[in-house]
Amino acid sequence: MAEPYLVVEHLTKVYERGHVVALKDVSFEVQKGEFLVIIGLSGSGKSTLLRCINRLIEPTKGRIFIDGVEITRLSPRQMRRFRRKIGMIFQHFNLIKRATVMTNVLTGRLGYNPTWKTLLGLFPRSDRELALRNLERVGLLEKAYVRADELSGGQQQRVGIARALMQQPELLLADEPVSALDPATSHSVMQYIEQMNREDGVTVLASLHFLSLARRYGTRIIALKDGELVFDGAPEEIDDRKFKEIYGEEAEEVEIR
């Protein structure tokens, strides 16, 4: 097998106040082009894990390699440059609500432009063209100059995807991208992410609540429970016993179609 794209080694995160251990010695590898789904209960450490990978949260212990670079050793400045390659989308979209869709999408380009220019709101013509192309791709071209808070939830998440696309990422971190959306919209959003994975060859790490979604879109699944890695394997391998192990005895699988 080729050199893995992402390597996480003995990752531990302890929150300083109250000594809450969010991640306990988590290790796994991801190949380039994989669609890795992270499942687990709320509070099992999914968000923390994703945020450690682009160091929005500083890991307490352990090492993370992306494409052979040990990102846990990068200086804040180097990390900022490295983040260009890592797109992220969020559960609550994290758009600038009072700004236009166009401005929101262009923020995905901040890492590529000098600060003095972006502070004045100056983006190169090529960036603006790319923004329109990406908006067209997620089907929101006609909404380009509408304020972000006027869009529906599904549309807002598609803006989030367009913003991530602007970074021309190699890796996409999706933190519960559809848990604030209804089932039909969820699939449309997931399909855009799948398209990124298949057509642009972006490696995807997505945390999902519904196992059915995980089975449908993931090429591989890892499961966290109380900050520990309890499963790592193909979607088909999760049977009833495994499911109860991950989600607890009382859990009942819910389908989302």
Next chain:
Amino acid sequence: MTIYSTFKTDPARLRRRLLALLLDWMSWGYVAYGVMYFLNDYWWRIPLERFYTTLTLPPWGWPAAVLGTLAMAILCELTGYSLGERALKLEVKEERPLTKEEFLMGRAAGKPFWRTQWGVMAVLLLALTVALGWHIVKIDLEALFRPSRRAREMLGEIFPPDFRYFLVPDPAFELRGVPYSILNLMVITVFMALLATVLGAAVALPLSFFGARNIMGFSPVGWLVYGVVRGFFNVFRSIETMLWAVVFAIWIRWGSPLAGIMALTIHTIAALGKLYSEQVEGIDPGPVEAVVAAGGSRLEVIRYAVLPQVVPSFWAFTLYRWDINVRMSTVIALVGGGGIGDMLFYYKNEGEWALLGAVVATIVAVVWAMDYLSGRLRERIV
């Protein structure tokens, strides 16, 4: 009772319990002070051996007061649910399980506060404070309704106001260098307020980010800058505009509008800075996260994630401050800050009631107009 059962268990809870006791002790001490004050207040009105005297404590008075209040506090603690316990949210659980009827009637939420011991105590303390305050400042309602000849004269002369110097400068102020007509000074006053607001907001805006916890981060340098900026805001804000005007009137020149502008500006910076930075601290962190994840620098975070969220409230606060500054600038001349107040207080001292009336009428009109204007602007922006 409850206090003994917690002695062994939890040191943190014990500490809070002692603190609650201290609070109770202090409030009983306050009651004792009130009682002594009232005794004293009435005592000297009673002729004692044909002369008035004040009440003095006997030598055992102080220890008695200290121990007496402590005893009362401990009694409060022991019988449960004292004011101190309530303030520290030390819940004392009810021993007996509720009956179905009590649960149905909402008794689970606890007794209504006026029937609990702490509630009675709180009401008592409030009543004592009002009564005590009334006596301490010696409120004399009679004086408010006593007919005053001087006031009647003054009111009689104010109407109709004399607008003689509205456009023409008053020769009484010949030495001031600026023509002292009401209109001219009013213009100066409005611009004082405007300049102070604009300058103050311009300085407060960048400073406010240094005084916001979520922007400064948690490095030692971040804490230091945050502390210094917040300290500056708090100290300079607690010194009233009028006091700043005293300082600047001496520093620059008595009656110079610049002194007024400086005083207003300094206070505006501190007051707006604090309001701004609290707004910055209250933003939704989501967009910040998104901009950081896209590789944005700290400045880009401010420009793209923070500013869009705070701009409307920044405008609202600035306009609100502009209201305050307009009103303040009309009286700042009392301490040498310049502006229309210079005329106001001169006429007041000279007893030129008719001229004073004209000045007051102009101030009222202008302040009202500015209030209306800023109110409309605020509606449009927010």
